[in-house]
Structures are given as structure tokens and as C-alpha cells.
Amino acid sequence: MKSFQYATAQTIESAHELAGKKGAYLAGGNDLLGLMKEYLAEPDILVDIKSLPGLNTVQPGSEFWTIGANVTVAQIEDHADLSKTFPVLHQAATDVGSRQIRNVASLGGNLAQHSRCWYFRHRDIKCLKKWGTTCYARDGENQYHSLFTGNPCISPVVSNLSIALAALDARIIIQRDTETLRWSIADLYARAWDNPTAHNSLQPGDLILRVEIPHQDASWRGAYMQVSQKADFDWALASCAVAAQMDGAKIIAARVYLGSVAPVPYTVPAVTKGMAGKTLDAGLAAQVAQSLLADAEPLSQNAYKIPMTRALIQRTLLQLIA
């Protein structure tokens, strides 16, 4: 990797100042160090943010729960109250990588991780995402790629937690220069929808501080499921997160998001809004699955994701009444 300076920040202000526009924040390092080893990221300075105060706690609240950006995926997985309140988040955390990875992976890092597209990750391929001229995957090996996108790049979002947090309508708190931004998950990924070089909406120097999840009373239920080729330690071929306020089997409000099928956590608001007032059963689940995938644009090798995701959506929805 390219040589770099290393500093440990003690305050958010100093972290921000040290990183400047050409630095990178180091938390778990799972993604960043891999990018650096392949010369895909060449920061001048690595700013270790693991010691920043207040970023490594999970705090319940009457309005919303707060999870610091440095909380590890394993902590989310193991947190009994969090898991009970937001099973969708717990399940999504459990399916991240391996336990070794979850032990060091941070919430912030999981949300900000870059594309896993094998063309993007290849050291000798300059693809569209790396400011090249071609998306090689479009006419190439696209079995792991998107069914929906607003731009020529077809690399999907692979953050499990983003899919679950989207379903939970979470807010993400970001420090940008002197400003504190409060984004939805949709905001966090919006730029990746239509800009092939972006994988999220963050700019150089932006620091994710924490995530806020609106409190849910007992009428809310949630589920997350993913399909992977291997039984463990494998990326999702497709994932689905659902959170719904229910009255028995009747849906009051529902959010359904899909992962690994688009550059953003994917949903169709008209479809999910239409679920309100209906009774959740196998028929509705099949209908919702069909409608969510109606606009899918499969490529030469990823059409299998349509029946797979259809089955997945139905199963995830039916978990709510299981």
C-alpha cells in the first residue's frame, strides 16, 4: 500500500481536522485496509477514531435508540435489549461476515463500506466506478450485480445493516465540517443511485457519528433474511428487511427494503404504502413480492435473483405472522 501517516484522534473536532480531505478514518479497518492493499484507496493519513468518546455505546431512549458509529457488529448482535426491540437489526448483524469480522467491524464502517464488485476490486481493471469509461460487469460477469439502478454502474449495496436500518426508518448523524447532518438511510445512499463513481453520499472528511432508531412499541414487528450460497460467512445474493406495525395480522404501516439488488436499499413506496390496512397472508406476501420486483432489469447472468428475491420477500413478510 501507499505509505501514510497515522494518528489517533481524541475528539471529533481533531479527527476531522487531522483527516482533512485526503485522509481516511480507521475504525475496524475491514474494508479500508483491503482497499489500501489493492491501491484502491490511498489516503495520506489514517485517523484512528476508535478512542473517540461517546461513539461506542448503545443507548435506549423513549423517542429513539442511539447506536454509536464505533459499536461493533458483534455488540449489536449480542445486545439483548436491542435484539428484542429490533429483531430485524439483530438478524442483519448476525449475517455479517464471520464472527471474527463482526468482532472488529463497526456500525459506521458497515454503512460506509465500498462496492464489492469484482471488477471494482480488481487491481488492474479501471472500471466506471474508478473513473474509467466502461462498466465491465454490464456485458460481463454480472451474477452478483443489481436488478435496479439509475446509472450505468450495476454494483449493488452490500451493507446488511443499511437494509435493516432503512426498514427501521433510522437516521444517521454525520459530522461535515462544522455542520451536523441528520440523514435518512435513503439520503446516505442517494448519490449511488445516479452517480457511477459514488457508493454513497458521503464526501471526503465526513464522519459518521451515530445512528438513531425511532422507538417502536409492541405493535411493531420486524424480520431480516438473506440468501447466500454458503451456509455462513458469505455475502448475500439478495436480502430483505421488513418492519411493520401490526394489529394482529392486519398491517397498519410497513416498510420493506431489499439489499444486493440495487446500489441503494431498494423499495417501492407505492407498494409498501399500499400494504396499510391489508391482512398479511401468503397471498398478500406474494403480491407484494411481485410488485416490488416489477421493474427489475435483469442482465445476462443475474435474472435468477428475481425468483430468489421473490421467494425471500414472501418468507420475510410471513415471518411477521409466524
Add this chain to the structure above:
Amino acid sequence: MPAWPDKPTQIGKRTLRVDGRAKVTGAAKYTSDVQPKGCLHGMILRSKWPAAKITGINLSKALQIPGVKAAVVVREGSRTVRYYGEELAAVAGLTRQACLDALRVIEVEATPLPFVVKEKEAKKTGAAAVWENSPNLSKPKVNEKGNPDKAFSEAAAVVEDFLSTPVQLHHALETHGNTVSWTDEGVIAWASTQGIFSVREGLAGNLNVEQSKVQVISEFMGGGFGAKFGPGVEGSLAARLSKMAGAPVRIMLTRFDEALAAGNRPSSFQRVKLGASADGKLTAFELDAYGTAGIGSGSSTEGGGGGAEFPAPYIYQVPNTRVQHSGVSVNAGSARAFRAPGHPQASFGMESMMDDLAVKLGIDPVEFRIQNDPSPVRRREYELGRERCGWKEKYRKPGSSTGIVKTGIGCAGASWGGGGGGTKAEAQINPDGSVEIRCGTQDLGTGTKTVIAIIAAEVFQLRPGQITASIGDTRYPPSGGSGGSTTCASVSPAVLDTCTRALQELQTQTGIPDARGSHWLEACKKLGVNPLVVSGQWVKGLSSSGVGGVQFAEVEVDTGTGVVRVKKVTCIQDCGLVMSPLTCESQVNGGIIMGMGYALFEERIMDSESGVVLNPNFETYKLPGIADVPEIDIVLLDMPERGVIGVGEPVTIPTASAIANAVANAIGIRVPNLPITPARVLAAVAKIKAA
């Protein structure tokens, strides 16, 4: 002549590995652990072009990087590279980072050439030529026996399909590599190898040094699967860098490199046609197959059998056959021998068609095999195995399993040689009673040291822990390469002969009529000061070759998501006299897990546009993880009268075929391509729905 004991006390016991503690504590030193004084890191610059004319390589900037001590080109003068990842140059330096920096400033003058990386494209007329003077597709070799056309026309049932198997990568957990010191006194190479003497021969030849001045050491190594016989380009480069730098140099390939230039199993594309009479006798077989061994199309490579051909109609005898094979070159790294070269491909095509034909004839697939398999050992294994796994209760009409997640069961058989030979050993018995057995073999990970200790302990009536087994050094008496499942059958007779002779000599010298066991210390003491050193060698009659094995696989197929999970594999394997069931079963477990990877996950994926390997890591080159491993039930046929036979290769052959047959049984339609991915399962399921 020595003989295996009728009532052994050590042989056949579940003996723990004598080097297990050293391995798990890190005390065992592998090639990458060896730290000779002043050892430098070495790294290789590889071609970024899938094909190019190389007209110049300038190393001067690399040599100016602080910490860099040497740099060499692989070959002087202009040359053509034929795949992405072919070796161009190498550097040695004080740190890995210095080497990485140096690689990035080497200037290469190259003119890119047209290339082709996919078999189907390479076959077409007008495709880029991998080699200038020969077509990509080799002239087919055709073998015909009897009258297949007539036999097919008279057959009661005929099945036909187009099946394929992928290029599989060896991916031993320890990558290829060597630590080499080349001084005026000679060359010492710590090699991760399956053949210390073949590395010695290769290095001596490449470096133009007498073989007597080359010592190769491989005390521990982390797997090879057929891809680690010679020194490799990396071994010779490490030696040349060492000479230039005046210091030892270590080059270990990276995981990325392993996907490019360290061997693979050739792909296969097989049109298979099989016919039988109404009473279930095979009458006609036809195969038209091609596959790629990378740039090394069709030819054998070191270790043997690296070509794209495979035996057909595999383990069956069919009176009328037509078999046609060709190799197709592509711009990718060469194949090398890979655990049972040719057999998994052969098994997959043939055993798939056996099942489809059995279904068409309305005969139970196990019964159909028993009717047609010429091997009495395998017929017995099928009978044992179907009882053991509950075949009769579990086998149902294909596709009749109800629900979204369907269950299925399938079987397949395999054959392998596995004989031994060409090994010498020596025993040194010391006056204090300690014993060292020396043999110039190497341990692929199969437990060779443990086997040596068991046999010596058996002869001397001691405990295996009292024996020091010294292997992996070309100063020891020679043994062959660890390929073809021959190590155990080569080493065991040589050690038995050596120890038997040593015991006789000890008894003669000391006048103690039975020096074994409780008399051991007393006898050894009588040796005085000098140890007793006795040589022996492999002798006939203590080992044999030719094994059969059958496997039964049980699967669950999720027809909603296409995901296949293997629930259980039952393996009935013939392997002669078992030295230790623990090491033997460990081979079986590994073979089945590898076969399962071949069935469901593994495939080298090349990109047509850029010519690179897209999955040069364990993230996207998927291997079975511990959560994927099924219950494995092993029955070793006890046939001590056959002597020692290797088991490493046969046990990986039928696994993928049995799994593929189980999937077909579950969903009622064949997935004819390995690996059986969710995409392929869903495509097959969609065909049923559409029909």
C-alpha cells in the same frame, strides 16, 4: 522378507498425530516460518496483459528503492506472455513494502496481443490464437470400439446430455513458495513441496548447479493437491535473487497469485450418450468432450495428468463405445495434476448419465450400478452402503419430494491406483534406546511421520511417541514425490523392511534373542557408544494398488432460493491395510469436503473483456466453510491382506457426482453443470414449471 503382523499392537490403532502438538502450537516450522540469517523478502512482477509481446523490462528504478537488494528478469530478450499473471521479473528487499514499491516502478515495454479466455470462444474459427503455430482446438483423438451406432439403435433406452465441469483451483492453504539460500557452497531450499527430490532436480537444472550441492528441506507443508512438485518459476527466481543479493530470499506466492499461475484442474464440456438393454445392461456409450488446461492444452504437466482428457466411460465396461477428446487452449495459467487428475470430470459425466438412464429404465440407480459395475469390491460396497445410509427408505421417484425444500439422495463410484515403490529408509538406534527413522519423503499433511512412527513402534514393540520420524530432507534416503496417492504405500513397506532388519541386526550384535519391548533398553545399552544404523527399502508384497469406493449423498434443495445444502455423505472405501484410522478418515473427510466444493461452489471465473481472473480470493472463489460440511459417515473396508494402499485421491472423485445425482433426485430434473449454484437450480426448477 518382512510381513505385516497378524496381530498388530500399533497398526490399525487410532493413533494421534505425532506432530499434532507442534502444528497447533506453531512450533512446527513451515517454509514461510524459516528465518535464515539475513533473509530477504522476494516478490514477483506479473504480466498485466493476457497476451503481449514483451520487448523490454527496465529494473533500474526498482533497484533504487531503499531496501531493495536485488532484481532479476525471468527471461532476457523479447518474449511473448500468454496469460494475465505470467511471471516477468522479481525483486528482493528488506521489507515487503520495499518489494511492493519496487514492483510498481519496473518499466515494461509491451505490445498487447489479442487474447481469448473462454473455452467456447477459443474454439471458434477466427478466435485469437493462443499459440502462433497451432490452432486453439487440438485435433480430436477418437477411439471407437464395437459398433456404437448400431448398439444405440437397438438399445431399449438411451439418454443424452451436455454436461460441464469448471476449472477448479488447488488453493492449498499454504501457498506455493520457497526460502532459498544460494552461496558458493551450494543451494539450500526450504520448499513447500510434494517432492523434495523433484525440487532438487529442478533447481539444480535451472541454476546449473550439481545436484550434490542442492539440499531441499520440507519438514512441514500445508497441502499441495498435485500442484507442488517442482521448484516452480518462483523457486528459481528466489535462488537467483539470493545469489545476486548475497542473502537468503523467501518468495511465497500470494492468494491472488495462486489463482493465476499455480495450476488448476482443467474444465470439461461433455456431450454424453448412454444406452442400455431393457434388462439394464449398458450397451452403448458415446462421448464428445473438450476442456481447457489453460495455455498448456491437452498435454501432461509435472506430476502427470494435467491435460484436459479423462477416462471414459470411466469405471464401466461398455461393449460399444465412441470416445472423442480435444483440448482447447485459452490465455490462462496452465493446469497441473489435481487430486485424481481427470477422474472427477469423468465421474460427473458418466455417473450423471447412469442415474438418468436408470430412471428412464425404471431401475433403482444402486441396483443399476450393481448390475453394470465390473468391480466386485464396489458391488460389495454398494450393497453395504445402501443398507448403511437407508437407501431403500430414502430413495424416491425423482421430483416426488413435497414442499418447497426438497430432499434427495444419490450415489456414485470411483476407482484409483494408489500403489507404492521406490523408497529407501534408514533406522538409527541409539545406545540410550532412542530411535530415529530417516526417509526422504515429505508429508503433504496426510500424517506420514505418524505412519512411520506407528510402524517402527510396531516392530520394536515401543510406543509411537518414542520414535523420531525425520523426513523432508534430500540428505535422507530417497523416496518419490507425494502424488498419485502413493506416499503411504511407498513409505510403509520401506520402514517395515528397515525396522525389521534393524531389529535383527540389534539382536545379532547384542546377542539378545528378542530385543523388543521390555528388553529394548538393555539391548541398546549393549551397543556401547556408537549408534546402530541400518538401511532398508520398499519391497513387494506389502502394498498393492487398485481401490474402489462408493459414496451416497443426501441433500436438501430449496426450490424457492435455489440453495443446495448437503446433509450427509456416506462413504464406503476400500484402502487395504489401515495404518491409523484417524489419518485415513482425515483423508476421507478432506476428499469429501473438496468434492463438495467442486459440486456446489468452486469455479475459476475469467473475464472475456479484460482477460483477468475475477475471483482470485476466498471471498468470491467460494470454498466450503465449516457450516457447509455435512455429516460424514465413513466405512473403511478392512482388507489387511491387500497390504497398504493410498486413499487420498479416490475419496474426492465420486462426491460431486453423488451430490449432483441427489439434487436431480430431489427436484426431478438434472442440473448438468458444476458448480450447482442457486442460479442453475432456479433455472432448472423454472424448466419444470414451464413444462
